[in-house]
Amino acid sequence: MTDANDTLPCPSEEGGPLANADEATLLADLRVVIDRRPTASESAAPLAPMHEGARLGRYAIGRLLGEGGMARVYRAIDTETGQAVAVKFLKAQYQGDGPIAQRFEREARTMATIQHANVVRILGVERCGEAQALVMELVPNGSLRRRLDTEFQSKTSIPLGETVSLIRQAAAGIDAAHRMGIIHRDIKPSNLLLDAQGTVKVADFGAIRVMEGATWLTGMGQQIGTPGYMSPEQCQGSRVTPASDVYSLGATLFELITGRVPFHVEEASPFAMMLKHISEPAPDPRAFRSETPAWLAAVVAKSLEKTPHNRFATAGDFATALANGDTISEDAARESIARLPGHQINIHAVRTQLQHLSHRAITCWACRCARRVQSLNGDPRVEAALAMAEATVTEASDRASDTSLTRALDRIRSLRAASLRAAYTGEHSPVSPAAVEAARAAAAAAACAAARCIDDASADAAFAARSAVAALTLADQGVKTFWKTAKQDYQMLLKATAGQEGTVGRPLSESLLKSFE
Amino acid sequence: METTQTNLLWAVRDAANGDAWISFYRIYATMVRQFVRRLGLPDAESDDVTQEVLLVAHKSLQHGTYDPTKGRFRSWLFGVARRQSLAAMRERQRRTRVQRVTQDTGDDLLDILADKHAEETARNLWEREWRYALLEEALRHAEAGIGTKAMQAFTLHAIQNQSAECVAEQLGITPASVYVYKGRVLAAIQEWTRRFEGD
Numbered sequence: 205m206t207d208a209n210d211t212l213p214c215p216s217e218e219g220g221p222l223a224n225a226d227e228a229t230l231l232a233d234l235r236v237v238i239d240r241r242p243t244a245s246e247s248a249a250p251l252a253p254m255h256e257g258a259r260l261g262r263y264a265i266g267r268l269l270g271e272g273g274m275a276r277v278y279r280a281i282d283t284e285t286g287q288a289v290a291v292k293f294l295k296a297q298y299q300g301d302g303p304i305a306q307r308f309e310r311e312a313r314t315m316a317t318i319q320h321a322n323v324v325r326i327l328g329v330e331r332c333g334e335a336q337a338l339v340m341e342l343v344p345n346g347s348l349r350r351r352l353d354t355e356f357q358s359k360t361s362i363p364l365g366e367t368v369s370l371i372r373q374a375a376a377g378i379d380a381a382h383r384m385g386i387i388h389r390d391i392k393p394s395n396l397l398l399d400a401q402g403t404v405k406v407a408d409f410g411a412i413r414v415m416e417g418a419t420w421l422t423g424m425g426q427q428i429g430t431p432g433y434m435s436p437e438q439c440q441g442s443r444v445t446p447a448s449d450v451y452s453l454g455a456t457l458f459e460l461i462t463g464r465v466p467f468h469v470e471e472a473s474p475f476a477m478m479l480k481h482i483s484e485p486a487p488d489p490r491a492f493r494s495e496t497p498a499w500l501a502a503v504v505a506k507s508l509e510k511t512p513h514n515r516f517a518t519a520g521d522f523a524t525a526l527a528n529g530d531t532i533s534e535d536a537a538r539e540s541i542a543r544l545p546g547h548q549i550n551i552h553a554v555r556t557q558l559q560h561l562s563h564r565a566i567t568c569w570a571c572r573c574a575r576r577v578q579s580l581n582g583d584p585r586v587e588a589a590l591a592m593a594e595a596t597v598t599e600a601s602d603r604a605s606d607t608s609l610t611r612a613l614d615r616i617r618s619l620r621a622a623s624l625r626a627a628y629t630g631e632h633s634p635v636s637p638a639a640v641e642a643a644r645a646a647a648a649a650a651a652c653a654a655a656r657c658i659d660d661a662s663a664d665a666a667f668a669a670r671s672a673v674a675a676l677t678l679a680d681q682g683v684k685t686f687w688k689t690a691k692q693d694y695q696m697l698l699k700a701t702a703g704q705e706g707t708v709g710r711p712l713s714e715s716l717l718k719s720f721e
Numbered sequence: 722m723e724t725t726q727t728n729l730l731w732a733v734r735d736a737a738n739g740d741a742w743i744s745f746y747r748i749y750a751t752m753v754r755q756f757v758r759r760l761g762l763p764d765a766e767s768d769d770v771t772q773e774v775l776l777v778a779h780k781s782l783q784h785g786t787y788d789p790t791k792g793r794f795r796s797w798l799f800g801v802a803r804r805q806s807l808a809a810m811r812e813r814q815r816r817t818r819v820q821r822v823t824q825d826t827g828d829d830l831l832d833i834l835a836d837k838h839a840e841e842t843a844r845n846l847w848e849r850e851w852r853y854a855l856l857e858e859a860l861r862h863a864e865a866g867i868g869t870k871a872m873q874a875f876t877l878h879a880i881q882n883q884s885a886e887c888v889a890e891q892l893g894i895t896p897a898s899v900y901v902y903k904g905r906v907l908a909a910i911q912e913w914t915r916r917f918e919g920d
Contacts (some may be wrong), residue, residue, distance in 0.1 A: 238876075
């Protein structure tokens with residue numbers, strides 16, 4: 205610890221009138237204040253050397269149009285032709301000859317070869333010293349995100365016919381890119397732009413491609429967004445294929461129809477969203493917009509299939525399905541909807557992803573879920589799930605020393621007491637929202653335990669991950685199956701770690717095992 | 722005389738006055754966080770304690786628990802911060818089952834907070850952090866209200882101790898202007914901090 209008394213200049217007269225402090229003391233204090241400010245590398249990244257009024261080759265740079273994680277986009281004028289264009293610069297920290305800059309340029313050049321009415325045209329790549337810039341067609345009418353926001357504010361929806369047309373155009377553009385071997389990886393409303401005629405233009409290919417390696421998980425320290433459009437395989441860190449773009453476009457279609465993304469998490473939590481994309485069936489859009497035709501609901505369901513090969517084979521097929529939509533028979537539509545995605549899950553993938561989640565983030569989410577449970581009516585399954593949560597957290601916390609973990613445990617304990625009281629005073633429906641929420645709390649707690657365990661006991665992690673999944677399916681399977689699964693898992697765990705030292709996979713106490721019965 | 726700061730504290734009582742809360746938060750969060758960190762709590766726990774202290778402060782202002790006639794706000798807040806820090810440290814010790822955290826000097830942190838005699842040390846630390854937080858906010862206001870060149874001249878000359886001639890040459894102004902700019906920035910900072918002295 206720093207001893208402020210020794211290392212810092214003494215401030216002026218304590219509590220006295222600052223205005224009378226002598227100048228030397230005031231300046232000395234100001235030096236301390238300035239010295240404490242974050243350095244350039246700690247604070248926001250420095251601006252790229254581009255600014256309004258600058259010149260880049262034949263382009264005169266105008267106002268800033270937008271800014272993403274890695275790049276800024278300016279409006280610019282081509283001084284030779286008078287044409288307005290958009291110029292995208294990698295931010296200063298990504299410029300130079302690093303791998304990101306190299307990929308940026310390579311992808312830009314590949315993108316320039318795509319000539320399609322539904323893809324933003326790349327006009328060239330410019331260099332200005334270290335700075336690299338992508339010159340693109342200017343698409344003036346904003347994005348589908350803006351359109352959705354406008355509709356939301358006016359409490360209206362985009363007409364279904366128009367929705368189908370917009371997504372069909374986007375699918376055609378994405379298909380053109382796929383044919384060139386390029387996967388977008390980040391299809392979402394804000395990357396689908398509208399030109400003056402209302403034509404959809406898919407944007408932001410190159411920049412996203414260069415983001416390989418910086419997944420939303422590794423980036424979560426900076427920003428916990430709502431990765432509402434990511435495919436299950438992306439969530440699991442598996443190989444991304446054109447089918448991933450189909451899924452993301454399906455999620456976008458869902459939002460255009462219903463005004464909301466397929467999966468909703470109360471708190472912006474990548475972990476919660478990850479589990480939902482991986483394991484929760486996509487809802488039927490008709491539940492949110494009843495006039496949605498069955499064929500369109502079927503197209504949505506097919507595009508949001510958990511397994512890539514169950515989705516449309518190509519984005520082109522997606523476009524065709526939308527174009528021929530109303531010719532799909534009702535029976536075929538029903539069949540497609542009936543084949544809802546199941547709860548299959550790749551435990552290994554979940555475990556891998558858990559390793560990237562910070563303990564703190566998971567625990568915070570557990571607490572938030574737990575708070576949610578608190579506001580719901582009692583249900584025996586609430587109690588059951590919370591008991592499970594407590595068991596997993598208790599086990600994990602034996603070797604942990606983290607305030608938030610302790611708090612999570614305290615909170616779960618108090619919820620357990622509250623839910624017990626509630627359970628004895630009310631009627632319960634067979635499957636209540638409370639049970640689902642409780643299951644998620646248990647899932648989060650289990651995941652928390654997993655994160656704790658991961659250092660030296662992969663079997664523990666597998667158990668916790670499995671428990672998380674089991675908890676998530678609690679509402680569907682009923683509590684008995686849930687306990688059975690958890691118990692089996694735990695017994696497997698005990699066998700797996702027997703005799704090993706330095707793990708937390710120690711035998712569970714008799715009393716806790718009995719509580720499983 | 723009722724100072725601007727007192728007005729700010731009263732404004733914070735008004736739940737609808739979000740701006741007042743933001744100003745309040747910026748000044749006091751900086752102060753409390755630095756205070757707690759210097760007591761030796763890790764960053765994550767410092768943030769928790771800071772949040773707790775500010776929540777207590779906010780609620781107290783809204784519900785009238787703090788009475789301005791009975792003393793300075795920051796003296797009252799010191800008591801809150803001291804109690805919260807003490808609780809966090811005790812919890813940490815209990816949880817981690819480690820030996821008491823000591824300073825480089827060998828003094829025990831908990832003693833500093835718990836011991837009546839050591840309270841004075843903590844109070845001095847608190848007053849110091851109060852002044853730094855105020856100056857940080859004053860600087861921020863000066864930077865927003867005074868031209869870039871004036872701030873550059875001030876920083877190079879008054880903070881980095883470069884000669885007026887050298888600074889004048891770098892910025893393309895006269896040495897006399899450097900002195901004028903320095904005086905202007907200092908006056909702005911002093912004027913801003915004066916408004917808070919009663920707090």
